Amino acid sequence: MRVQSSFPENQSAESITEPAPLNLAQQIAVSHGDGPILVIAGAGSGKTRTLVYRMAHLIERGVEPESVLLLTFTRRAAQEMLQRAGELTAGSCRRVMGGTFHATANILLRRYGHLLNLGPNFTIIDRGDAEGIINLLKSSLGMGGAGKRFPSKRVVMNLISGAVNKSSSIEQLVYEDHLHLTEFLNDFYTIADHYRQFKRDHGLLDYDDLLVYWKQLLVESENARVELSSRFQHILVDEYQDTNLLQAEIVRLLAYCHQNVMVVGDDAQSIYSFRGADFANIMRFPEQFPGTRIVKLEENYRSTEPILQLTNAIIANAEKKFTKTLFTEKVGGVRPQLAAAPNEAAEARFIVQEIQKHHQNGTPLTDIAVLFRSGFHSFKLEIELAAHGFDFEKRGGLRLTESAHIKDVLSFLRVIINPWDNLSWNRILLQLEKVGPKTVQKILNSVRQADNPLTALTAYRPAPTWRLQFEKLVDMLGRLHQPDLTPSDQYDLVMEYYSPIFEKIYYDDYPKRRRELEQIKALISGYGDLQSFIDDTALDPPEVGADAEGIRSEQRLTLSTIHSAKGLEWDTVFVMGLAEGRFPHQHATPGEQWEEERRLLYVATTRAKKELFLTYPKEMLGSDRQLLRASLTPFLREVSPGLYTNIDQVSARTPLQTGQYQQTTSQLRHPNVQSARITYQEGMRVTHAFFGHGRVVSIPGPRRIEILFDRHGSKILHLDYAKLEILD
DNA sequence: AGAACTATGTTTTTT
DNA sequence: ACATAGTTCT
Numbered sequence: 168m169r170v171q172s173s174f175p176e177n178q179s180a181e182s183i184t185e186p187a188p189l190n191l192a193q194q195i196a197v198s199h200g201d202g203p204i205l206v207i208a209g210a211g212s213g214k215t216r217t218l219v220y221r222m223a224h225l226i227e228r229g230v231e232p233e234s235v236l237l238l239t240f241t242r243r244a245a246q247e248m249l250q251r252a253g254e255l256t257a258g259s260c261r262r263v264m265g266g267t268f269h270a271t272a273n274i275l276l277r278r279y280g281h282l283l284n285l286g287p288n289f290t291i292i293d294r295g296d297a298e299g300i301i302n303l304l305k306s307s308l309g310m311g312g313a314g315k316r317f318p319s320k321r322v323v324m325n326l327i328s329g330a331v332n333k334s335s336s337i338e339q340l341v342y343e344d345h346l347h348l349t350e351f352l353n354d355f356y357t358i359a360d361h362y363r364q365f366k367r368d369h370g371l372l373d374y375d376d377l378l379v380y381w382k383q384l385l386v387e388s389e390n391a392r393v394e395l396s397s398r399f400q401h402i403l404v405d406e407y408q409d410t411n412l413l414q415a416e417i418v419r420l421l422a423y424c425h426q427n428v429m430v431v432g433d434d435a436q437s438i439y440s441f442r443g444a445d446f447a448n449i450m451r452f453p454e455q456f457p458g459t460r461i462v463k464l465e466e467n468y469r470s471t472e473p474i475l476q477l478t479n480a481i482i483a484n485a486e487k488k489f490t491k492t493l494f495t496e497k498v499g500g501v502r503p504q505l506a507a508a509p510n511e512a513a514e515a516r517f518i519v520q521e522i523q524k525h526h527q528n529g530t531p532l533t534d535i536a537v538l539f540r541s542g543f544h545s546f547k548l549e550i551e552l553a554a555h556g557f558d559f560e561k562r563g564g565l566r567l568t569e570s571a572h573i574k575d576v577l578s579f580l581r582v583i584i585n586p587w588d589n590l591s592w593n594r595i596l597l598q599l600e601k602v603g604p605k606t607v608q609k610i611l612n613s614v615r616q617a618d619n620p621l622t623a624l625t626a627y628r629p630a631p632t633w634r635l636q637f638e639k640l641v642d643m644l645g646r647l648h649q650p651d652l653t654p655s656d657q658y659d660l661v662m663e664y665y666s667p668i669f670e671k672i673y674y675d676d677y678p679k680r681r682r683e684l685e686q687i688k689a690l691i692s693g694y695g696d697l698q699s700f701i702d703d704t705a706l707d708p709p710e711v712g713a714d715a716e717g718i719r720s721e722q723r724l725t726l727s728t729i730h731s732a733k734g735l736e737w738d739t740v741f742v743m744g745l746a747e748g749r750f751p752h753q754h755a756t757p758g759e760q761w762e763e764e765r766r767l768l769y770v771a772t773t774r775a776k777k778e779l780f781l782t783y784p785k786e787m788l789g790s791d792r793q794l795l796r797a798s799l800t801p802f803l804r805e806v807s808p809g810l811y812t813n814i815d816q817v818s819a820r821t822p823l824q825t826g827q828y829q830q831t832t833s834q835l836r837h838p839n840v841q842s843a844r845i846t847y848q849e850g851m852r853v854t855h856a857f858f859g860h861g862r863v864v865s866i867p868g869p870r871r872i873e874i875l876f877d878r879h880g881s882k883i884l885h886l887d888y889a890k891l892e893i894l895d
Numbered sequence: 896a897g898a899a900c901t902a903t904g905t906t907t908t909t910t
Numbered sequence: 911a912c913a914t915a916g917t918t919c920t
Contacts, residue, residue, distance in 0.1 A: 241910075269910055294909080302913090374910065409910090442909060541907050563908080571912070603898050706910075730908045752907055767908080 195462055196220035199429075203422075203456035205407075206431040207449065209493040210478070210773035211469025211736065214431040218403050219248050221429055222263060223255040225401055236399040236421070237265035240406040242707050244734060248405070264399070268414050269706050272377040275384070275395070282388040283380060289370045290585045291705040295569055297324055297362075297373050299590050304361045323358055328375055328442060369587050378413040385420035396424040406734070407432030407452070411443035419455050426456060435482050435489045438730060438767050440759065467493040467773075469736055471500030473810070474772070474779050480806040482769045486762055503772070503779040505803070506814040511784045515551040518741050518782060522557065522724065525739055532557070534738040536725040538771045540752060544744040545726050552724070563728030568708040572669060572680045573687060577704065579661040580654075583647055584701055586620045595640070598668050601632045621648070639664060654700055655692040662688075729771045740775035742768070746783040746797035768802050781811065853893055 192213045195206065197220070208214035218237075226232055239245040245265035252260040264271070277287045292300075301323050366373065372380070384391045402422050404410070407430035410418070422428045430452060437446035453459040467475055475495050482489060508514035522535060539545050542563055552559055567573055575598070578591035585591075589611060596607045610627060617623030621644060629637040643664040647657055662684070670677050690709060694700040725737065744750055751764030772779060787797050798804075803811075851863045853874060861874040 267910055377910095439909075441907080543906065566909095569912095601898070605897060728908065754907075763908095 191464075191466075192216040193220045193224075195464075197224045199460055199462075201401075201425070201427045203426050203452070203459040204429040204462065205449070205452050205456075205459050206429070206462045206464065207490050208431055208433055208462075208464035209467055209491055210433060210436060210770070211467040212464035212493070213468060214433070214464060215244070215248060215405060215734070217464070218405055218429065218431055219252045219255070221403060222248070222252040222260055226252075226256045226259050226263075230401060232259050232262035233264070234398060234400040235263045236271070236402050237263055238268055238271065238402070238404045238418075239265065240267065240409055240734070242266050242270055244405060267706070268381075268410075268417070269374060269377050270703075272381040273702055273706065276372075276377065276380055279384055279388070279391050279394075280380070282391055283384055285380060286370065288585070289372045290581070290588060291377070291702050292366075292371050292373050293568065293705045293708065294324065294374070295574070296371075296590055296705075300365055300371075301358060301362060303590075303593075304358055304365065323355060323362075327359055327362070369589065370585065378411075378417065382413055382417050382420065385417065392420065392423065396421060400425055401427045402429070404428070404430040405432075408434055408437040408446040408449050409439045409444045410448050411445060412448070413443075415445075415448040415451070415455075422456070426458075428456060435485070435491075435766060436733070436770050436773075438733070438763060438770055440763055463491055465491045465493055467495045468497075469776050470495060470773065471497045471777055473500055473502040474775050474777075477503045477779070477806065477810045478769055478772045480810055481765065481772060481802055484802070484805050485765055501778060501812075503775075503781060503811040504814050505799075505811045506780065506782045507799070508782060508784050510786045511547050512551075514743060514782050514784045515548040518548060518743060518780070519551045519555055519557070521741070521780060522552075523555065530739060532559075532722055532724040535741075536727060536732065536735075536737040536739075536774065537741040537743060538727055538729050538732050538774065539742070539744050540729060540750045540767070542728055544749065548743065549726070557724055558722055559724040559726050561726045563731035566708040567683060567686065568704050570680070570683065572673060573683065575669070576658075576661055576665060576684060576687060577701070579644075579647070579665065580657065580697055581701055582621070582644070583657065584698055587615075589615075592620070598672075599633045599636050599640070601630070606630075621645075653692075654694045654697045655688070657697060658688055658691050729767050732774055733770060736774050736776055738776045739778040739780070740772075741780040741782060742771045743782045744784070745781050745800045745803060746785075746787060747800055748795065748797055749783075749787065750800045751802070765802050768800070851893060 195217050206214055206217055208217070222235060222237065225235055237245055237248065239248065245267070249260050249263060249265050252263070264274075266274075273291060276283075276285060276289070280287055280289070365371070366376070385395065386392075399421060402418060404418060409432075418428060418430070430449075432446075432449050434446045434449050437444060440446075453461065470478070472495055475493055479492055483492075506514075506517055508517055518537060522532075525535060526532060537545065537548060545561065549559070549561070568577065575594060578588075578594040581588050581591040582595065592611055593607055596602055596610060597604070610624075613627060614620045614623040625641050625645070627637075643660060647660055652660075669680070673680050686709070690704075691700055694703075725732075727735075729742075745768075750768065751761055755761050755764050772781075781803065783797065783799055785797055787795055849863050849865060852860065853863060854860050864873045864875050
């Protein structure tokens with residue numbers, strides 16, 4: 168193994184107009200011949216750019232674009248890279264095959280699946296579908312009932328997935344989850360077996376299956392291995408630290424004949440271990456590919472020096488030492504600013520105020536982002552932003568395909584593709600009035616054995632109470648099968664039937680949901696066949712409100728979970744909710760999980776180019792709706808305070824500091840989180856957002872309070888919901 | 896018995 | 911905003 172130390176010193180990012188290391192990336196991409204190359208690159212050091220240049224270089228060298236395979240983390244990334252490379256090579260990169268591991272697996276398995284006795288007519292299911300199946304199985308196995316009794320569908324899914332992707336055993340995973348072992352395992356194995364059987368019976372593949380079969384294809388079929396390996400002469404992989412064992416194996420097998428692999432990654436940015444990613448893959452790469460040339464990129468071209476100093480300090484406290492420390496030549500710039508707000512509302516207000524300031528000073532909203540650990544952490548901020556008229560785009564959190572009305576529409580289209588898709592039938596039939604789960608089962612039982620459930624359905628004799636609606640459904644499904652319909656036509660047919668039902672189910676908010684359906688319509692009209700639309704939405708579900716055409720993204724601010732912000736950058740970045748208990752996530756166990764949370768903060772802070780704001784509330788609503796005293800996240804408490812500036816001008820417009828606190832038992836469990844609940848006493852003066860000022864008359868029950876309002880008389884309020892503030 | 900309704904609980908992160 | 915458990919209605 169030869170290690171190429173650093174890079175030539177005449178390459179520096181001097182020019183401001185070309186912030187990323189154009190020449191350096193190009194040089195690395197060009198200066199190496201064939202064979203395995205590992206690029207270990209820090210945040211903002213131009214690793215994606217290096218891959219782009221590599222791709223362009225290969226094609227200029229005369230490599231056929233069709234024989235290059237580009238594997239990236241998201242398909243969006245693949246498209247962007249292909250476009251950028253296309254600009255360098257007059258468009259020939261468009262013939263490069265590029266996408267996620269899963270999307271590529273889909274294409275290859277449809278073509279070569281017969282070698283594994285896997286027909287081309289499989290359906291890809293997403294996590295929601297899988298959980299739905301687990302639920303069905305649980306109830307049919309008599310494990311439903313008590314409801315909260317484990318294994319819950321989520322636990323089962325995580326375990327199945329974990330067992331596939333990680334080398335650790337299920338027993339170990341269960342142990343880590345602190346579940347009762349023997350009782351749990353029996354149920355788990357039963358459910359897992361039935362789940363596998365169900366998928367086989369119905370031709371369903373979940374995310375993990377795609378990779379498992381892909382690997383199996385390469386291992387078991389000599390033909391496939393030779394054909395694939397000679398078809399793809401060069402393999403390029405982005406974000407290699409996010410690959411799991413299966414994916415690393417697949418890369419190894421694909422390159423078996425030629426060893427032409429270039430992977431780029433950053434061990435300090437590994438944040439997906441919960442779904443099997445293992446950054447040890449990067450460390451093992453040189454062993455798996457003897458003769459690997461290793462290139463380290465340690466100069467950061469993204470952030471100013473003060474930001475980089477802080478991010479380096481955050482990652483320096485990691486238990487495992489990482490391969491590099493970043494430096495920059497962008498000296499000067501403001502230090503990161505830390506703002507402690509009295510409560511969550513004040514935190515949101517502070518961020519909005521700062522955004523307002525930046526916006527007035529001419530910073531476009533697209534150059535600003537607010538990042539957080541979990542989707543719901545931004546709820547307060549979203550309200551505050553809306554109140555100030557800011558348009559924002561939220562990434563992460565709820566996906567478009569996860570909402571019920573979208574699933575409804577998709578289920579019609581899915582039974583067209585796969586008439587044995589019982590989950591979708593279930594959804595469709597339940598929409599009929601007077602038809603519940605039992606009736607659905609009856610219908611499906613009588614129809615299931617048929618060669619074509621659809622025609623069998625026509626013969627089914629419905630009860631008089633729902634005959635009319637049933638016939639409408641059958642008629643619509645029949646018309647969906649007419650030949651020569653485009654996916655867009657089929658969508659229209661579905662909506663013709665579904666609209667009245669839709670408006671009835673969602674009578675209170677169907678206009679909003681209808682707008683989301685319009686997005687689906689726009690999406691579907693870009694497809695030539697229904698099959699690929701269904702697969703794509705399972706593999707890469709679109710986000711709510713994202714890419715809605717007509718909305719000029721120029722004027723929109725970005726809110727994002729840190730996970731979804733990976734690989735992106737902004738001039739000004741706010742990282743909010745940096746309080747202990749919220750970041751790291753409260754369920755994070757000491758050890759590797761804790762370390763991953765630290766890397767997550769590292770990823771968040773390294774998104775900032777010029778300005779970085781860190782905020783946290785000193786008081787927040789706990790899971791049991793009690794107010795908790797919160798302190799700064801330990802990851803920041805550990806770094807030298809000299810690396811950031813404290814802003815203590817954050818004021819609560821509505822002071823809440825005067826509440827009395829009482830200790831609860833949760834303080835024992837989380838010694839670093841002081842926990843407290845505000846208690847009210849008779850005679851206190853309070854103010855309410857709507858009713859105005861008043862006086863506490865009595866406390867009639869737990870969490871209930873009777874208040875005589877000056878202008879609205881006496882009201883009994885529920886403390887969990889009422890927005891009350893104590894007046895001095 | 897099964898459908899319809901009501902109350903309650905839950906949400907880390909995602910290809 | 912959804913799923914589920916428990917209750918009431920037909």
